[in-house]
Structure formats: structure tokens, C-alpha cells
Amino acid sequence: MDTTTFLLMIPLLLTVFCVFTISRSRNPRLPPGPYPFPVIGNLLQLGNKPHRSLAALSKRYGPLMLLKLGSRTTLVISSPDMAKEFFHKHDQSFSSRSVPEIVRLNNHNESSIVWLPAEYQWRRLRRITKECLFSGQSLDASEQLRRQKVHELVDHVRECCRNEKAVNIGAVAFTTTLNIISNLLFSSNFSQYDLTSSQEIHEVISGLLEVAGKPNLVDFFPILRPLDPQGLASQVHVYFDKLFAIFDNIIDQRLQRRAVSSSYDTDLSTQHDVLDLLLDINFKDDHELSINDMKSFFMDLLVAGSDTVSITLEWAMTELIRNPKKLETARIELMKHMHNNDKTLNEHNIPQLPYLQAIIKETLRLHPPGPFLVPHQATHDVEVEGFIVPKDAQILCNVWAIGRDPKVWSNANVFMPERFLEAKTDYRGQDFELIPFGAGRRSCPGLNLARRELHTILVSLIYNFDWKLEGNMRAQDLDMEEKFGLSLPRNVPLMAIPIDHDRL
Numbered sequence: 138m139d140t141t142t143f144l145l146m147i148p149l150l151l152t153v154f155c156v157f158t159i160s161r162s163r164n165p166r167l168p169p170g171p172y173p174f175p176v177i178g179n180l181l182q183l184g185n186k187p188h189r190s191l192a193a194l195s196k197r198y199g200p201l202m203l204l205k206l207g208s209r210t211t212l213v214i215s216s217p218d219m220a221k222e223f224f225h226k227h228d229q230s231f232s233s234r235s236v237p238e239i240v241r242l243n244n245h246n247e248s249s250i251v252w253l254p255a256e257y258q259w260r261r262l263r264r265i266t267k268e269c270l271f272s273g274q275s276l277d278a279s280e281q282l283r284r285q286k287v288h289e290l291v292d293h294v295r296e297c298c299r300n301e302k303a304v305n306i307g308a309v310a311f312t313t314t315l316n317i318i319s320n321l322l323f324s325s326n327f328s329q330y331d332l333t334s335s336q337e338i339h340e341v342i343s344g345l346l347e348v349a350g351k352p353n354l355v356d357f358f359p360i361l362r363p364l365d366p367q368g369l370a371s372q373v374h375v376y377f378d379k380l381f382a383i384f385d386n387i388i389d390q391r392l393q394r395r396a397v398s399s400s401y402d403t404d405l406s407t408q409h410d411v412l413d414l415l416l417d418i419n420f421k422d423d424h425e426l427s428i429n430d431m432k433s434f435f436m437d438l439l440v441a442g443s444d445t446v447s448i449t450l451e452w453a454m455t456e457l458i459r460n461p462k463k464l465e466t467a468r469i470e471l472m473k474h475m476h477n478n479d480k481t482l483n484e485h486n487i488p489q490l491p492y493l494q495a496i497i498k499e500t501l502r503l504h505p506p507g508p509f510l511v512p513h514q515a516t517h518d519v520e521v522e523g524f525i526v527p528k529d530a531q532i533l534c535n536v537w538a539i540g541r542d543p544k545v546w547s548n549a550n551v552f553m554p555e556r557f558l559e560a561k562t563d564y565r566g567q568d569f570e571l572i573p574f575g576a577g578r579r580s581c582p583g584l585n586l587a588r589r590e591l592h593t594i595l596v597s598l599i600y601n602f603d604w605k606l607e608g609n610m611r612a613q614d615l616d617m618e619e620k621f622g623l624s625l626p627r628n629v630p631l632m633a634i635p636i637d638h639d640r641l
């Protein structure tokens with residue numbers, strides 16, 4: 138062997154040595170998993186669709202699998218029973234978050250409802266979301282606002298229909314959901330359907346979602362933090378600063394208005410939007426909820442509540458366009474409950490529409506917008522099913538894999554809303570085979586708002602219009618690949634041309 142060959146072989150020998158050493162020294166009480174390479178661990182096995190790669194790996198290693206992602210110990214859950222162990226039996230021990238690097242910028246993790254540990258300040262924010270936004274009473278009170286926003290959507294689609302113009306379903310759904318939340322928070326629209334008008338806030342939020350969805354090397358190798366090798370931290374800084382400046386402006390204007398308004402009082406029942414309610418709390422509780430806490434809260438709700446809903450709607454429309462008979466069944470069911478000149482669904486009618494509800498469940502089963510939930514973290518060593526889950530390990534629950542597991546679902550890859558007509562399975566966190574909103578104390582607080590939005594917006598699109606694909610593309614030819622990021626949208630946006638029912 139010449140010297141050059143020997144030198145070239147050194148990295149290979151080192152790798153083999155390390156793998157051997159790690160495999161020998163692996164604690165047998167740790168869950169099984171693929172052997173990690175030195176330094177990078179199992180990163181190369183993630184590929185560009187980690188939900189699919191990890192689903193495949195779990196077939197080999199089982200429903201609880203241990204990986205090393207760079208230096209981060211990660212546990213992957215891939216079965217309903219295991220999910221129940223974590224988020225029901227040991228819920229408290231796994232209710233912390235594993236915090237990504239970009240969330241640490243501007244210390245957002247210290248005031249964010251999504252990233253705070255499940256302690257006092259987090260409980261307080263959860264209570265506020267419930268009282269101000271998501272209780273049945275608050276949601277009933279804001280129904281009119283949602284109807285108005287859905288009307289605006291229908292008007293826009295009607296305009297496209299007249300001009301035979303294709304609609305980007307995900308984009309218009311995003312505008313609708315963003316405006317619903319921005320109106321709940323500030324009584325103002327953050328986006329417009331008309332692309333010629335200014336879309337600054339819309340662009341900042343979508344930019345933030347996009348950057349936050351990119352895999353960040355610093356999460357796997359914290360030692361690289363000062364280098365910010367992909368420039369993600371600097372991009373996020375820019376978005377944070379822009380968004381916080383917008384919030385500052387809105388808050389200043391509101392404070393000025395409140396200062397001059399003689400009718401202003403601190404009786405919560407007379408207030409309208411969440412900003413008013415939070416300013417009241419700030420005023421009453423001697424600034425226990427600071428202006429900075431409020432800005433983090435607004436950002437979290439806008440980010441968590443806009444693209445999750447719009448992505449689900451885009452997938453629901455995709456599946457219905459591919460399955461015209463199922464679309465027709467949904468319409469026939471709707472005819473019985475809608476009156477002639479209704480454009481939108483009354484939210485109280487949702488329980489009377491079992492097929493529509495089944496469509497939403499089936500869409501969330503096949504296309505959960507958060508394929509791994511939001512990463513949890515073990516607060517201490519925990520024994521689960523005979524294995525040790527080490528303190529500080531990151532926990533990913535692969536709800537995408539659970540939704541497609543043939544051991545759990547018959548014809549698992551087929552869109553079949555009918556499966557939910559007889560079954561009582563629901564997505565509220567009791568049935569662990571369907572947990573797109575998570576389960577346990579960290580589950581999604583926006584579920585009830587999302588449920589109302591998903592059903593009413595979908596109805597407005599399928600009841601008022603028929604749809605054909607752009608360029609006479611056949612529905613069977615639609616690309617069904619997803620793009621992995623912070624959420625799981627379609628890889629190629631769904632572009633469809635609305636057709637008036639009367640012209641069919």
C-alpha cells in the first residue's frame with residue numbers, strides 16, 4: 138500500500154473505528170436505531186423528506202427509534218400506542234420543547250407560547266388564548282368576522298371565475314386565514330387578494346415561515362453558531378425586526394386612540410380585539426404581560442395559525458379534484474343545509490355535515506401540516522416501555538407515518554373519507570391514531586378555530602364553484618409530492634380554474 142492510499146484510508150478507518158466503538162458502547166436500554174456516523178450521526182439518513190425517510194426506518198427499528206442528528210439525541214415515535222405512552226401516560230415529562238436556534242434569536246423562546254417550557258408563564262399564555270380567542274363563547278362572538286372574510290374570498294374567486302383565471306388555492310386560503318387572525322388580533326387586514334396592492338406584512342410572514350422551515354446546520358452542530366453558515370440567523374433577524382416594527386406601530390396607534398377616547402374603560406366585555414384585551418391585562422396586572430410578551434404572542438399566533446389551515450385546505454381541494462365523486466357527495470350533503478343565496482356555511486351547521494367532517498379528517502390523516510408535531514423534549518430520564526428516554530432528548534412524533542401505517546388504516550394511502558362515517562375517531566387528542574393537532578397539555582390551542590375555518594372555507598370553495606385544472610391537466614396527473622419545511626405543503630401549488638355551477 139503506498140502512502141497516498143494509506144492517507145486516503147485514514148478517514149474511512151476512523152469512521153469504522155468510531156462506529157464500532159459507538160455500537161459497542163451503546164446503552165442496551167436505549168431504544169434501537171440506525172448506527173450513527175461520527176460527528177454527523179444519522180443526518181444523511183434524513184434525506185429531503187425526513188417524514189418519509191423516518192417512516193421507512195421505523196419499519197426496521199420499531200415504533201420508538203433513537204437517532205443522532207449531529208450532536209442532538211432524537212427519539213422518533215411512529216405508532217399510536219407509543220404516542221399514547223408519551224403524550225398521555227408520561228405527558229408531563231415530555232411537555233418541554235426542544236428549541237431551534239432561530240427561535241433563540243431576540244430571545245423569542247423566553248416569551249413564546251410555542252417554545253416556553255410548560256411552566257408558569259406558558260400556563261398564563263395558554264389561559265389567555267383560551268379566554269380571549271378560543272373559548273366557545275369567544276369563537277361564537279367572532280363568527281361574523283370569519284363569515285365576512287370568507288365572503289371576500291368568494292367574491293375574489295367569482296372575479297377569477299368571470300375572467301376564467303386560475304386560482305392559486307393555497308395562496309388565497311393563506312390570505313383568508315391570515316386576515317382572519319389579523320382581524321381577531323388587531324381588527325385589520327394583513328393581506329389582499331389583489332396582488333398589485335402592498336403585501337408587506339404578508340411577505341414578512343411568508344418569508345419568516347420559509348426561512349424557519351429550512352434545516353439549520355447550527356441546530357445539529359451548535360459549535361457553528363457564531364458562523365451562521367447558511368445566513369439563516371441574519372435573515373430571521375431582518376424578518377423579526379420588520380414584524381416587530383409593524384406591531385410597535387399598531388400598538389402605539391392603539392395606545393394613542395385609547396388615551397384620547399373618553400368612552401374607553403377597562404371593562405373587558407366592551408372590548409373588541411385581542412390587542413385591546415391584552416392592553417387591559419397589561420394595565421390591570423401591573424405590566425406582568427409586557428409589550429414584548431405581546432409582540433411574541435402575536436407573532437406566534439400569526440405564524441402557527443395561518444399556513445397550517447391554508448395548507449390543509451389546499452390538500453383537501455387537491456384530493457377532491459382528484460376524486461370528483463367524493464366532491465359530488467359532499468355537495469349533495471351541503472344542498473340539504475344551505476339555502477339558495479347562502480355563500481357561506483353557518484358554523485353551527487358543521488355537526489350536521491358528517492361527510493364534510495370526514496373529508497377534513499381524512500385530509501388531516503394523509504396530509505398533517507405538522508408531520509412531526511412541534512418538537513418536544515424530555516425534562517428528565519424517563520422509562521418508556523422498558524427503554525430509557527434520556528434527559529434533554531428531542532422527541533419527534535411522526536404523525537405522517539402513523540396516518541399512513543397499513544397496520545392502523547386499511548388502504549392507508551387512499552383518500553377515503555367514508556372510513557370516518559362509522560368510526561368515532563376524532564382529531565381532538567383522544568384517538569392516538571389521528572393526532573394532527575398533537576395530544577396532551579402541549580396540543581394545539583387553536584384547534585377549535587382551525588376546525589371552524591377548515592369547514593367553512595372548504596364549503597365556500599366547493600359549494601359555490603366547480604373546478605378544473607389549469608391547462609386542461611388531468612386530475613390523475615396532479616403531482617402529489619409534498620415539500621418538507623416548517624409545515625408540509627404541496628411541492629407544486631394547486632392552480633385551478635373556478636367554474637360557475639350554472640355554466641356546467
Ligand code: HEM
Nearest residue numbers: 251441442445446507510511573574575579580581583587
Ligand atoms: C389545521 C390547522 C392546525 C393544525 C393541524 C395545528 C397543529 C398543531 C400542532 C401539531 C401543534 C403542536 C402540538 C404538539 O407539539 O404536541 C400546534 C401547536 C400550536 N398551535 Fe396549532 N394547528 C393548527 C391551527 C392553529 C391555529 C389556527 C392556531 C391559532 C391561531 C394555532 C396555534 C397554535 C399554538 C399557539 C401552538 C403552540 C401550543 C403550545 O406549545 O403550547 N394552531 N398546532
